Every structure is written in structure tokens, then in C-alpha cells.
Amino acid sequence: MESxxxxxxxxxxxxxxxxxxxxxxxxxxxxxxVYEACEDAGISPGDIQAVWFGSYWSGVPAPSQPLATxxxxxxxxxxxxxxxxxxxSDALRQAAYAVASGACDIALAVGAEKLKDSxxxxxxxxxxxxxxxxxxxxxxxxxMFTAPGHFAMMATSYFNRYxxxxxxxxxxxxxxxxxxxxxxTLSPKAHFxxxxxxxxxxxxxxxxxxxxxxxxxxxxxxxxxxxxxxxxLARNFRPDPVYIKALQVAVGPQEGYMNPRHDWTxxxxxxxxxxxxxxxxxxxxxxxxxxxxxxxxxxxxxEAVIYEDLQFTRRGGARExxxxxxxxxxGKLPVNMDGxxxxxGHPIGATGxxxxxxxxxxxxxxxxxxxxxxxxxxxxxxxxxxxGGATVSVIIVGPK
Amino acid sequence: xxxxxxxxxxxxxxxxxxxxxxxKGKLIIQKCRDCQKYIFxxxxxxxxxxxxxxxxxxxSGRGTVxxxxxxRNNAPSAFLADMPYVVAVVRLExxxxxxxxxxxxxxxxxxxxxxxxxxxxxxxxxxxxPKFKPVKK
Ligand SMILES: [Zn+2]
Numbered sequence: 001m002e003s004x005x006x007x008x009x010x011x012x013x014x015x016x017x018x019x020x021x022x023x024x025x026x027x028x029x030x031x032x033x034v035y036e037a038c039e040d041a042g043i044s045p046g047d048i049q050a051v052w053f054g055s056y057w058s059g060v061p062a063p064s065q066p067l068a069t070x071x072x073x074x075x076x077x078x079x080x081x082x083x084x085x086x087x088x089s090d091a092l093r094q095a096a097y098a099v100a101s102g103a104c105d106i107a108l109a110v111g112a113e114k115l116k117d118s119x120x121x122x123x124x125x126x127x128x129x130x131x132x133x134x135x136x137x138x139x140x141x142x143x144m145f146t147a148p149g150h151f152a153m154m155a156t157s158y159f160n161r162y163x164x165x166x167x168x169x170x171x172x173x174x175x176x177x178x179x180x181x182x183x184x185t186l187s188p189k190a191h192f193x194x195x196x197x198x199x200x201x202x203x204x205x206x207x208x209x210x211x212x213x214x215x216x217x218x219x220x221x222x223x224x225x226x227x228x229x230x231x232x233l234a235r236n237f238r239p240d241p242v243y244i245k246a247l248q249v250a251v252g253p254q255e256g257y258m259n260p261r262h263d264w265t266x267x268x269x270x271x272x273x274x275x276x277x278x279x280x281x282x283x284x285x286x287x288x289x290x291x292x293x294x295x296x297x298x299x300x301x302x303e304a305v306i307y308e309d310l311q312f313t314r315r316g317g318a319r320e321x322x323x324x325x326x327x328x329x330x331g332k333l334p335v336n337m338d339g340x341x342x343x344x345g346h347p348i349g350a351t352g353x354x355x356x357x358x359x360x361x362x363x364x365x366x367x368x369x370x371x372x373x374x375x376x377x378x379x380x381x382x383x384x385x386x387x388g389g390a391t392v393s394v395i396i397v398g399p400k
Numbered sequence: 401x402x403x404x405x406x407x408x409x410x411x412x413x414x415x416x417x418x419x420x421x422x423x424k425g426k427l428i429i430q431k432c433r434d435c436q437k438y439i440f441x442x443x444x445x446x447x448x449x450x451x452x453x454x455x456x457x458x459x460s461g462r463g464t465v466x467x468x469x470x471x472r473n474n475a476p477s478a479f480l481a482d483m484p485y486v487v488a489v490v491r492l493e494x495x496x497x498x499x500x501x502x503x504x505x506x507x508x509x510x511x512x513x514x515x516x517x518x519x520x521x522x523x524x525x526x527x528x529x530p531k532f533k534p535v536k537k
Contacts, residue, residue: 121475149487152469160467160512209470209507258441258497262468264489317492 003280008096008387009234009241012041015357017220018344019191026114027070037225049104051078054091054111056348073143084384086393089352093247112223113347152208154302157264162316172319173300174201184339186369191220191345215300220345224353242360245281246396249274256388269392270309277394286311291376294355296383297340355380403519406478415442418420427518429461461518463492469508504533
């Protein structure tokens with residue numbers, strides 16, 4: 001098996017403002033993100049030879065023709081794909097493989113999602129749960145189970161494993177959310193741009209105990225896009241291309257909910273995808289070699305467990321690292337420099353490319369007040385599904 | 401507006417004995433005659449060795465809370481009237497796990513590793529749900 005390392009480079013990226021984009025259609029957002037990416041790459045949309053378009057619900061069914069029409073890509077290959085919360089990351093992965101194979105020289109990966117118009121709140125309604133999130137006819141697996149409920153059980157289990165009182169555990173989680181909101185104030189494209197305090201997190205209404213409202217990420221609209229070319233051609237486009245080092249996806253067996261061997265204090269899919277990505281990129285010691293990460297903080301506990309699953313710290317080590325400020329913007333290994341899902345919300349089909357957009361700008365030294373010093377390898381992580389049944393993507397990018 | 405109703409588990413040929421037992425106040429689980437492992441949720445064949453020599457056995461009905469959450473907010477549904485309520489993963493003495501509710505105590509009293517025992521709540525004429533309550537000391 002060959003590694004993708006340095007075979008493909010990103011030479012242009014675009015990202016809309018994430019938020020309640022009532023005045024923008026799905027295609028309006030696509031145009032904004034793609035035109036920014038083309039301008040950044042110094043190409044015109046007509047130069048794009050193939051498109052992989054990620055959307056979870058938006059435009060379904062059959063959003064590829066409207067997308068091709070919108071971008072005036074007449075008669076070119078446009079593929080829409082979906083892979084849960086890793087949808088946009090997988091669009092990047094497919095486009096990268098096409099470029100690496102030589103099937104095309106310039107490919108577009110774009111992800112977009114318009115959720116606010118749909119009334120989607122992050123909690124399944126009866127119809128959504130029955131139609132989309134249930135495990136078909138399996139009468140004994142979770143049907144009406146919400147994402148907050150699932151991740152809350154992960155938090156309860158984590159606290160119990162590591163001997164944290166509910167107060168200690170909730171305090172640990174609150175500090176992660178405070179960090180992300182602080183970073184979000186420096187992100188012009190973020191949805192939520194206000195600082196929050198530990199007290200606000202702890203006193204927010206409880207959704208699924210021990211997770212409160214401010215332990216949960218928001219729902220928003222947004223789009224992001226990347227222009228990919230073969231690695232050896234990248235410098236024809238720009239002096240500072242960002243190279244792909246690893247593209248890994250791990251899909252779990254969906255057994256965790258009732259499998260007594262399943263450990264609720266970790267997400268094995270994250271561990272597996274991370275380990276595979278490190279191997280592909282030639283990373284031996286993630287804590288020392290990864291200089292920043294954008295991770296899937298759908299809930300506060302998710303980010304805490306990601307630190308451990310991605311081997312940024314040992315099992316049970318999250319709390320002491322949070323106390324030490326390891327993952328803060330000026331810390332040893334900044335995580336969610338742009339504010340994460342917590343501040344951008346989670347337009348499902350766009351999130352992965354929004355994360356890569358931040359890494360790309362950081363690596364080029366264009367992250368403004370959020371700029372990480374001497375950025376090297378950056379990691380983007382998406383977790384689709386829940387503990388016990390997850391689809392995880394880990395992407396690593398960096399300078400040559 | 402329609403009054404939302406709670407979803408009712410669909411019953412099929414290999415789950416019917418489970419629901420029939422629950423209606424009679426018994427918690428039964430499956431056991432593989434070949435590899436001797438306990439199985440839950442109900443299957444047509446053993447998930448460990450693929451044998452179809454599966455029998456139903458009575459569970460002790462006792463177990464411990466593995467993990468749980470207290471639901472205090474939810475999207476509109478028939479469950480709103482029950483809030484706050486506890487959703488838990490209970491590990492039975494036989495070693496299998498089930499997603500269930502812990503009832504019969506204040507939600508705040510629930511904790512991981514808490515000993516619990518099964519009780520039954522009637523949902524419809526056909527369906528009775530096994531739930532769990534704390535074991536009295
Ligand atoms: Zn067996």
C-alpha cells in the first residue's frame with residue numbers, strides 16, 4: 001500500500017462565514033467558497049476538471065446537477081457524496097485520490113450544508129430518528145437516541161473510569177469550551193464569537209446530564225472548498241502550497257451500544273484512523289510532531305477523549321493537559337485554533353473542509369491573530385456517528 | 401396538533417419470545433448451545449460462532465449501571481412528559497448489556513456501578529418494557 005504523502009497539494013481554498021445564512025442558498029454558499037478557492041489558486045472555475053461535492057442532507061436527492069449548473073461546469077464529472085460528519089473530509093479524500101492517480105490535474109473538493117432553514121436542532125425529531133438515524137429494522141438498537149444523550153453517557157463513563165466527581169468532570173469539560181470560544185473571538189468566519197466563562201458553562205441548562213447547553217456545538221449553515229493538484233505541479237500555482245500527508249477513514253462495526261466489551265471512555269475509530277494517518281505521514285510521536293489540530297468538538301467530552309485517542313496525551317491524561325494549557329492557542333499543541341465546531345457550528349457536509357481551511361491558512365502564515373508560531377504538520381479530525389458506532393476521518397497536511 | 405406517542409418496538413419472529421416473556425414479567429436472554437455465550441439483543445444466530453442452536457434462558461434480572469445520562473431537555477416527543485429521566489446501559493450478571501431506563505429513584509441518585517434489578521412497565525397491550533430500579537440494601 002502506498003502513502004498519499006506529498007503526492008497531492010492544496011493550492012487554493014475558500015470558506016464562507018458560518019452561521020445563520022438566511023440570505024444565502026446552498027448554491028450561493030457554494031459559489032462563495034469555490035470562487036474564493038479559485039481566486040486563491042489563481043485559476044478560473046472553468047479550469048476545474050472534476051468535482052467531489054459533499055453534503056449530508058442539503059440538496060438531496062441529486063444535488064450534483066444543480067451544483068454543476070451553478071458553477072457552470074457543463075459536462076464535467078461532478079459527484080456528490082455523503083459520509084456522515086466526515087462528508088467534507090471524504091470529498092477531499094476522493095478528489096485527492098483522483099489527482100494522485102492522474103485521472104485529472106485540477107480537482108475541486110467542496111462541502112456545503114444548509115441546516116437552519118430545515119429547523120434541524122441537533123436533536124432528532126420522530127421523523128428524523130425513524131427515517132435517518134435509526135438502525136433500520138433492528139428493534140433493539142437505539143432508535144430515538146440523541147447525540148447529546150450518547151455523548152453524555154461517554155462523559156459519565158469517563159468520569160467514573162478516572163475517578164472524577166461530577167463537579168470535577170464538568171469543570172474539566174467547561175474549560176475546553178471556554179478555550180474554543182476564546183479562539184472563536186479571533187475567527188471572523190465563526191458563527192459564535194463571544195467569550196464564555198466556566199460559570200456560564202456550568203450553569204447553562206442541562207441537555208443530557210452531565211452535558212449542558214454550552215457543552216454542545218451549534219447548528220449552522222456554511223460551505224468550504226479546496227482546489228487540489230498533483231504535488232509536483234503545485235508550485236506552478238503558488239509558492240506556498242499545502243501538501244497532503246495522510247488521508248484515513250475508519251468505520252466501526254456499530255456494536256458498542258450493547259457490546260459489553262465496548263469501552264465507553266474512548267472512540268476506537270478515532271484511535272485507528274489516527275494511528276493509520278500517523279503511519280501514512282511517517283509520524284512517530286504525534287505529541288511532538290503534530291503542531292496543531294482541528295478536531296470534532298461536537299460536545300465537550302468528545303474533544304477530551306480525542307486528545308487521548310489521537311495520542312496527544314495518555315489515557316486519562318486530558319484533565320492535567322487542560323490544566324496545563326497544552327491545547328490552548330499559545331500552548332504546546334493548539335487544538336481548534338479557529339474555535340472548532342463549538343464556534344463554527346456544524347453544517348455537516350462542510351465541516352471537514354472548514355477545518356482544513358484553518359490548517360491551510362495557518363501553514364501559510366495567514367491566520368492573523370490566531371496564528372500559531374512555526375506551524376508544521378496540521379491534523380483535521382471528524383467524528384461521524386456516536387461512541388459505539390462511528391465513522392472517523394483523520395487528515396494530515398503540512399508544508400513540503 | 402397530534403399528540404405524539406412513544407414508539408412501539410416492532411415484534412418479529414426471533415424477538416417475539418422476548419416480548420412474550422416481558423409481558424409475563426420475565427426477563428429472558430439468549431444463550432448459544434455451542435459456544436455457551438450469552439447473547440443480547442435477540443438474534444437469529446450466535447454473533448460469536450454463527451451457530452443457530454440458540455436457546456432462551458431466564459436472566460437473574462440483576463446487574464449494575466455501566467453508564468447513564470439524565471435527559472433534561474429533548475426535541476418535541478412523547479418523552480417530554482417524563483423529563484427528567486435516566487437512560488442507562490445496564491450490564492446484567494450474565495455479562496450482556498442493555499439500553500434501558502433506571503426508575504424508582506431520583507435521577508441524581510443514579511451512579512455508575514450501582515446495583516439494579518429489573519422491573520416491568522406496560523407500554524401497550526402487547527409490549528411491556530423491562531426497566532431497572534436500584535436494589536434495596
Ligand atoms: Zn455461539
